[in-house]
Amino acid sequence: MDAATIEETNRIRISLGMKPLPVPGADPAPQTATSEEEEPGSTVESRQAQAYDNYKKLQEEEAAKKRREEKAAAVRKAREKAQRAAILAGKGLGEEEQADLDAKSWLLGQKKRQKKIDKARKLEEELAAAEAAAAAAIQYTSKDLAGIKVAHDSTAFLDGDEQILTLKDTTIDENEEEGDELENLNLREQEKLTERLDLKKKLKGYNPNDYNDGEGTILAQYDEEINGKKAKKFTLDDDGAIAELSDILGQPERKAKKIQSISLDDIIDGDAAPSSDYLAPSEIKVKKPKKKKGNKGTRQKQLDEDDIFPIEPAPVDAGAMDVDTKDASIPTKRKATTDDFADDDDLQASLAIQRKNALKKRKKTRPEDIAKQLKEEEEQPEEAPSGGLVIGEISEFVAGLSKPDEDDRHARRQKQATKTPEPEDRHMGEEERTRKREENEAAGIADEKTVGEGMGAALALLRERGLIDSSSKSGSYEDFKAREEFLAKKRILETELEEQTRHQRERDRMSGRLDRMSVREREEWARQQNTHRDHQQSKRLAELFNATYKPNVELKYVDDHGRRLDQKEAFKHLSHQFHGKGSGKGKTEKLLKKIEDEKRREAQSMFDASQNAGMNLATAQQLKKRREAGVRLG
């Protein structure tokens, strides 16, 4: 910036009352003079200079302080070090006590020390030798391998080559479950390879001809996938050998102690009669127990349930199949339950003995006997299944229904048996019927009317369903009668009038009055006569109408389905017809569904509980009919 501009600026500045700018060419002397005159701190520059001095002083002070602290720290460090050195002075634990022995005495003690060291070394060696000997003595033999599984087929080892088995690599869980297993890695790989090759060949598949011989399961090729692979395994025994392998190797096979498991059912299936746990009632010898106070109640009961079942003597012959039928089983069972529980032990003991005997007997049977038995069984025609008690849902339900009846009948029979035993049989049929009805009513269900019995029954059925309004209008019959009467009267009157006209015409013709007239006149006259007659007749008819005709106006509307419409529906129907536009799809469907429901409901049996158990629509209707809120069950 040149001096001219600055001077110009200065002019402005001075006019504004501001300090002029220093001009570069001008003499700066007066400025320094003024600065000397000024007291310190009065101008910015002096203040700035002061501030800088202050700052410098502060920094110097800080540096001095730092230096002082450093010096103090060094002094402290040195002192601590000296202190540490002072503590460590003196004799340490490791230093020998007789460190201050002279050379001669040390040499004298040297031999002793040497001996001691040698002794210790020898002892160590001996110990090591003993340990080594012990280790050598322990031999890892085949006995140690007893009970370890080998995860290969035993045939894989028949080659005679030496095979190295290693512990199978498993997770901890698997190991806990299955125990250690040995396997040969090469063999394992080979197995995998063959497996893969098999899969590639895809030999397996469903072959219907395979199944024909009846062995194996259905679709046996999937067994592996479903049940998992059957691992081929065998267990090493004491010799490190295998039982299965031994016969191949030519050694005498060790007898495997196999526990023959025998099902107790098989025993019972045997032909011997006493093998069953249950005795036929004829064979029972009941020891009379001493009287106990506890079970008095059950014994005293007169109406024992046993009476229900007719006791028939069970077949005693040994050849018959021993099926535990109900009547045979009940007595012993009841005995077991009614007796004290302390007797159970005795019972169990005796049962055990019995079973054992049966088992012994069974063991004696030779194959020939079995063959014979089989042949016999084949020859025998198949018997119809014995009438055992079958308990199913339905029978339970039926039993529940007829329970009160049975008791009732039972009691009644009992009563009658005491009073008059003879006429019972004769009245049985009739009584049965009436009782049945009674009982039905007692159960809260009325017999549903059937249409087959006649018009009255059909009407009753319809009325019961609510399909016909039971509260029929009482006046309707009167109306009907009046109408009929009116119609009859009208008919009579009409015939009478017709007769009259005919007579009149006849009379006219006979009188010869027509002969005198011309044709035109005749026609004119006939017309006149006709009108007159019509007038007369209509008058009479009107009289009749006035006297007897009482019209019964009833508007009936019927829709496309033939249903009667009530006022609302009729209005809607007419409206739709008038506007030429019916309901939408949804409403139409709803209506159709309603109609369908109605039809179904009408067709439904009153006791059809399939809809909503107990309170179905028909019952609801019945309730409505009876004007009751609720169902009477008893």
Added chain:
Amino acid sequence: MIIVHVNDRLGTKSAIPCLPSDTVGQFKLMIAARIGREAGQIMLRRQGERPFKDHITLEDYGISNGVQLDLEVDTGD
């Protein structure tokens, strides 16, 4: 002495010599004398900062030699 550039980014730009101890108000008077707009209608600001206040010196705002300030019209609000 420092030289401060004022620029309104619309074509008006000038370099103004002044002292750091001048207040912003005085500086505005000098700008007014230079560019011909009234001092009351001048607003100065650094770019992106709030406008300068009249009674504070340039030095306090940290304005040194060669600094450029934005020149705007002060509408009073």
